[in-house]
Amino acid sequence: MTFEPSELKKDFPILEDGKVFLDNAATTQKPSKLVERIQRFYEEENSNTGRGLYDLANKATSEYRKSRRTIAEFINAQSDELVFVRNTTEAYNLLAYSLQIEGKIVVSEMAHHSEQLPLRRKAEIENRDINYLPTENGEISLEAAEEIIDQNTGLVSISHISNVFGKENPVKDIIELAHENDAYVVVDGAQSVPRKPIDVKQLDADLLTFSGHKMLGPTGIGVLYGKKQVLRDMKPYQVGGGMIKSVRKDEVRWEDPPEKFEAGTPNIAGAVGLAEAVRYLENIGMKNIERHEKRLVREIEEGLNSIEGVETLTENATSLVSFTTDFAHPHDVAEILNQNSIAVRAGHHCAQPQMESLNIAGATRVSPYLYNTSEDVEKFLEAVETVREVFE
Numbered sequence: 059m060t061f062e063p064s065e066l067k068k069d070f071p072i073l074e075d076g077k078v079f080l081d082n083a084a085t086t087q088k089p090s091k092l093v094e095r096i097q098r099f100y101e102e103e104n105s106n107t108g109r110g111l112y113d114l115a116n117k118a119t120s121e122y123r124k125s126r127r128t129i130a131e132f133i134n135a136q137s138d139e140l141v142f143v144r145n146t147t148e149a150y151n152l153l154a155y156s157l158q159i160e161g162k163i164v165v166s167e168m169a170h171h172s173e174q175l176p177l178r179r180k181a182e183i184e185n186r187d188i189n190y191l192p193t194e195n196g197e198i199s200l201e202a203a204e205e206i207i208d209q210n211t212g213l214v215s216i217s218h219i220s221n222v223f224g225k226e227n228p229v230k231d232i233i234e235l236a237h238e239n240d241a242y243v244v245v246d247g248a249q250s251v252p253r254k255p256i257d258v259k260q261l262d263a264d265l266l267t268f269s270g271h272k273m274l275g276p277t278g279i280g281v282l283y284g285k286k287q288v289l290r291d292m293k294p295y296q297v298g299g300g301m302i303k304s305v306r307k308d309e310v311r312w313e314d315p316p317e318k319f320e321a322g323t324p325n326i327a328g329a330v331g332l333a334e335a336v337r338y339l340e341n342i343g344m345k346n347i348e349r350h351e352k353r354l355v356r357e358i359e360e361g362l363n364s365i366e367g368v369e370t371l372t373e374n375a376t377s378l379v380s381f382t383t384d385f386a387h388p389h390d391v392a393e394i395l396n397q398n399s400i401a402v403r404a405g406h407h408c409a410q411p412q413m414e415s416l417n418i419a420g421a422t423r424v425s426p427y428l429y430n431t432s433e434d435v436e437k438f439l440e441a442v443e444t445v446r447e448v449f450e
């Protein structure tokens with residue numbers, strides 16, 4: 059498929075009135091195809107899964123299974139390695155509870171609160187040490203990782219692409235380092251899976267998390283990928299219907315993964331919707347999306363660097379740009395941009411320990427996606443100039 063972002067905008071009714079949506083690291087807009095697919099599910103295919111012996115139940119079960127397969131193939135995983143959860147936050151809470159480790163936990167200071175807080179709670183409950191990997195030029199310091207990850211490490215968690223800096227971390231090296239020390243590795247893929255090709259076999263992380271809503275999919279559906287043996291060794295998180303082989307008064311036998319981790323009625327329409335989003339992304343091509351975003355991010359960085367009083371948090375980002383100014387608070391920047399129909403995020407980006415290290419209260423973050431154009435970037439840069447004029 060030829061990739062023409064200005065044409066793509068037509069697939070997204072919410073963008074039709076000329077709004078410039080540049081807060082895609084928070085969530086993405088939804089193509090009509092996805093909304094139609096979810097509507098079709100409810101109008102023609104809806105039933106509970108795995109339980110009924112009638113046609114509709116078989117249809118809903120088959121669509122749910124097909125969706126799992128489509129999403130698994132998207133990251134080169136197998137269906138039984140893919141657990142449906144609500145989002146990255148739930149995936150982290152699940153694995154923090156279920157993964158049994160020995161030794162300390164290592165997390166990065168740039169980690170999103172959803173990544174670090176479940177692990178901090180795990181450390182507290184299990185009386186473990188937790189070490190932070192520092193940031194250097196917007197990336198996890200590999201040098202520090204080599205010092206901190208040792209034989210006493212049980213679990214290493216890495217953000218693949220930070221939602222503060224928009225740079226890819228040296229994940230391959232850190233995964234290798236963790237495995238050399240017999241530690242598990244989990245990769246927070248919330249910002250990477252939506253925008254670059256991911257092959258879990260090549261990545262070799264033990265676990266990977268991501269959220270459907272950040273990749274055109276619906277809210278309320280996300281993924282915890284885990285290697286087969288890792289998932290088998292994990293204890294169930296929530297218990298209830300749908301995740302058991304048998305229940306007797308004196309004994310319960312759990313289902314195999316992934317059902318073992320999916321207690322209760324799942325988000326069937328969400329899974330069907332996310333599979334539709336995956337097909338949409340695949341149709342455009344993940345390499346095209348990655349290339350397009352990098353180009354827009356270059357334009358944003360160059361434009362911001364030429365505005366007096368603006369400082370980007372890092373250089374050579376690939377998926378988003380965070381910046382501060384010496385003329386306005388990030389909230390004021392976002393508010394004036396909003397008056398110009400431009401949506402960006404301002405604040406601490408759920409990474410307060412990172413903000414503390416940078417010694418700033420917050421930053422403005424501009425994050426494009428596949429439907430943004432150079433014209434959007436120009437409008438954004440002009441609006442930042444306006445902010446400067448207003449405050450100077």
Ligand SMILES: Cc1ncc(COP(=O)(O)O)c(C=O)c1O
Nearest residue numbers: 145146147170172221248249269
């Ligand atoms: C890097 C990163 N990790 C985790 C999350 C949490 O995602 P969710 O709110 O979908 O659980 C986000 C959301 O912004 C994120 O950017």
